Amino acid sequence: MATLSDQIKSNLVALTGEFAIAGKKVIEQLEKLKREISLNKDGEGLHKIHKQLKELHGVAVTEALSAAEKFLKPDAYKLRDETIEKLRGQVDKEIENAKKLMIKQAQKIYVTSVRDLLTEYCKKCHNELSSLPQQITDDLTSGFKGFMKTLEGKPTSVATRRRSVTDQPVQTPTEDLNVDKLTDTKKAFDTLLTHLIGNGNRQYNYDNDFFKKYDALKIAVENLDPSQFTNPSHPELLDAVGKGLRGFTGELEKAYINMYDSRVFLEDLTKKDETVKTATSGKSQSPNEPQIILTPYGEKCSKVCLTVLINLHDYFGRLRIHCESNGFSKK
Numbered sequence: 001m002a003t004l005s006d007q008i009k010s011n012l013v014a015l016t017g018e019f020a021i022a023g024k025k026v027i028e029q030l031e032k033l034k035r036e037i038s039l040n041k042d043g044e045g046l047h048k049i050h051k052q053l054k055e056l057h058g059v060a061v062t063e064a065l066s067a068a069e070k071f072l073k074p075d076a077y078k079l080r081d082e083t084i085e086k087l088r089g090q091v092d093k094e095i096e097n098a099k100k101l102m103i104k105q106a107q108k109i110y111v112t113s114v115r116d117l118l119t120e121y122c123k124k125c126h127n128e129l130s131s132l133p134q135q136i137t138d139d140l141t142s143g144f145k146g147f148m149k150t151l152e153g154k155p156t157s158v159a160t161r162r163r164s165v166t167d168q169p170v171q172t173p174t175e176d177l178n179v180d181k182l183t184d185t186k187k188a189f190d191t192l193l194t195h196l197i198g199n200g201n202r203q204y205n206y207d208n209d210f211f212k213k214y215d216a217l218k219i220a221v222e223n224l225d226p227s228q229f230t231n232p233s234h235p236e237l238l239d240a241v242g243k244g245l246r247g248f249t250g251e252l253e254k255a256y257i258n259m260y261d262s263r264v265f266l267e268d269l270t271k272k273d274e275t276v277k278t279a280t281s282g283k284s285q286s287p288n289e290p291q292i293i294l295t296p297y298g299e300k301c302s303k304v305c306l307t308v309l310i311n312l313h314d315y316f317g318r319l320r321i322h323c324e325s326n327g328f329s330k331k
Contacts, residue, residue, distance in 0.1 A: 185224055188217040189245070206255040208263065214252055221245040269298035 192213040196205060224242035272290040294302060 182224075185217075185220040185245070188213070188220040192217050206257050208257070210255075211257045214249070217245075218249045221249055265297075265301070267297040268295055269301060271295050 192210075195210060195213050221242060224238060224245065270292050271294075273293045274290050
């Protein structure tokens with residue numbers, strides 16, 4: 001136990017000695033630091049640091065700031081503007097190139113689309129019109145135009161040849177209903193053909209008078225059916241004649257006919273009203289004359305006239321507007 005106590009004391013003494021040595025060194029360093037930072041000595045310690053900072057702030061920093069400001073004001077701004085201008089030029093150039101490329105591509109797509117549309121249109125026209133020349137040729141030879149061309153070319157000779165055959169008197173010992181039907185058809189045909197080849201001073205070939213004769217022939221041709229005849233000897237002849245005349249009337253049906261041509265008023269448009277009289281003007285005194293008023297039929301015709309005038313006013317108004325818009329108002 002005594003040995004342990006002696007060992008502890010010796011260790012404490014050694015530790016104390018070490019602390020003393022370390023404390024002595026710390027005191028020496030603090031003394032040295034105190035001498036270094038002392039303000040009593042001019043040009044040493046904190047006073048020296050303060051002086052150097054003051055000199056730096058007063059001369060070096062000011063010169064650096066002046067130099068930096070001198071660089072920034074003329075050179076940096078100029079460099080900035082030049083750089084921005086170059087960037088703007090480069091961007092505009094790239095945009096212009098992109099626009100040209102897009103326009104070129106759009107034109108290419110447009111041309112391709114139009115080419116495809118025109119190709120399809122040509123195919124459609126070819127398919128639709130391939131049979132048109134043959135139809136025109138058929139119409140000129142065996143259609144309505146061919147018929148009218150033949151009829152216009154030699155109407156008198158055709159009528160003469162037809163009459164030389166059809167005008168022969170039919171020798172019938174007794175009255176026959178079948179013959180009467182054929183006679184009615186022949187008479188209607190003669191009447192219509194005479195109307196077409198005669199009266200060269202007529203303004204229109206296909207007028208209201210033509211329509212009446214054509215309608216009579218059409219009714220007569222409809223009766224040319226073997227079923228309408230009593231025991232016909234040759235029904236095939238009736239079929240042939242009926243088919244030919246029906247083709248004839250079918251072609252004439254294509255002619256345009258003005259339904260109002262040659263029409264006349266069915267009643268008087270005006271009448272005198274004895275209950276109301278008006279005084280006539282002039283130097284000599286004359287008795288009062290009855291007032292002229294419209295009849296009910298005249299009122300209806302007046303309404304029709306006003307309706308036509310309204311439509312004409314509308315149509316001519318549209319025509320005038322479109323003519324003025326196209327620069328043809330004075331033509």
